Amino acid sequence: MPFLFLLPAAIIIFTFRILPIVSALAVSFFDAGFGRIEGFVGLEQYGKLFSDPAFWQSVENTFWFVAGVVPLSVGISLFFALLLRKGVKALGLYRTIYFLPVVTSFVAVSMVWKLIFHTRFGLANALLEKAGFDGLQWLEEPTGVFQLAAQALGLSLPDPLHGPSLALICVIVVSVWRGIGYNVVLFVAGLQNIPEHYYEAARIDGAGRLGIFRNVTWPLLTPTTFYVLVMTSILSFQVFAPIYLMTGPPVGGPLGTTNVIVNYLFETGFGPGGNMGYASAVALVLFALILALTLFQRKVVEKRVHYA
């Protein structure tokens, strides 16, 4: 009897989640065209993958992307949430506005930002030029931002220190912009869960505003912060839509500096001459990276979380 109630969900979850998850590993040991498994190749896909510079570039770009989005998103969201906390009048109105991009599709968001970063007719350069600066190449700029900063000072950095391209930074900005409202709402809820009497006790003990933040707000907010950190990291690792819609042509440009792992997976699996076995190997590396990061956060970062 209970199984009748479970059956519909169980069939779907088994067939369309568990089966594909388990077979993703198996597929990576084969050559596969569009939907058709061909020959067994053992670990060959992984060998090819690890010797492809484009793959390593996509890993590096993804790491830059995560390293940019996560601290910016968490930091800015926390900042706005702290400002919104004190029952500021019109909290609802601000929250409504900040959340607007979250309900807007990433496709539409990417399209308008691509125009904003347009080198000739875009808003970004118009504002820069109005402020008396030279316009930038934005999404068409393959040079690393550290190198650009150094050049502005008349210096030049060695190649490995160039950093993520300005084009990738543009995509980071857009991703942060779209996600802030979501994290702000989580932080505001977390802040509202901190009992008022902790603040009263701290004030009676003569704590200043900084002291209250460091000894009351921050520690008691760590469960929320940790959750936001983990979720934002996992989502950032899977970035695809803004890369696909804002960069190139070809997607991932200029010079492959915005080619992230999921886009590499998409191109090698579904692009012309694609090999789904190869793409499945990419998928497993992506999973291993996300898993490793999550475990690291669980083991190392979570030690500093104060669960009430």
Added chain:
Amino acid sequence: MREALAGVRRNWAVHVVLIAGAVGFIVPFYWMIATSLKGPGDLFQAPPTWFPQDVMWSNYPEAWGTVPFPRYFLNTMFVAGCIVAGVVVTSGLSAFAFAFLKFRGREGTFNGFLSTMMVPEPVYIISSYILLYNLPGGGADGWINDYSAMIVPWLAHVFSIFLLRQHFLSFPRDLVDAAVIDGCGPLRFIFTMILPLSKAALTTVCLFTFINTWNSFLWPLVMTNSDSIRPIQVGLAYFAQEQGTEHGLMMAAAVFSIAPLLVAYFFAQKQIIESLTHTGLKG
């Protein structure tokens, strides 16, 4: 007095920053709308103008007619409608079993379901494609490029099961026991007790399922290859790639593709914000 003044001044500073933030969130939307009303004269001006000099309303009908947007909308509505209905039924039934029925393997099954949430979509999208390609029925490519590929794999949603189970567990034990003692069968129990008490939780499930389906991109991009079944996000993306230089048309299409959700958002913002933040977001 002095302290009160300092408070007001500090609050002023807070509002200035918050308003600056709000402007930062609104300007891209403004830019989208302003550009959607610009004609060639305005579009190719460097630097660009804040306001369209002569308003081109015709961008909207032109974008609407260039590619089959009405069809894309219908496709999205159909797919999202099926998925919402399916998720409510499958999650409701299994959450009921997990919360109220006792059977062997209950915890194991539940944990098995939950563990699938750890694996992100791009990881299993390739093997899903192969699976769907090889399933019987559908067209020449199996389920690929068929509504079934967009709908069936999403008819169950683990987090919804989790959410509804949590909700059901919060029902007072006495209520459940009384119903059982009075000989209330499971279906009657579901329809007369659970449903009326679960409106909020079910609304949450419906809203985020609908919004996530409406905005999902990678899955339908991969699983479809014809205009007749393409959903709005994929249609819009193709439109953007083909009409890359027609900025006015592109923005008009972007505006009408986000309009339905934004209108819904203005009417039900509280429920939508809660629904999305209690559950989760897809890229």
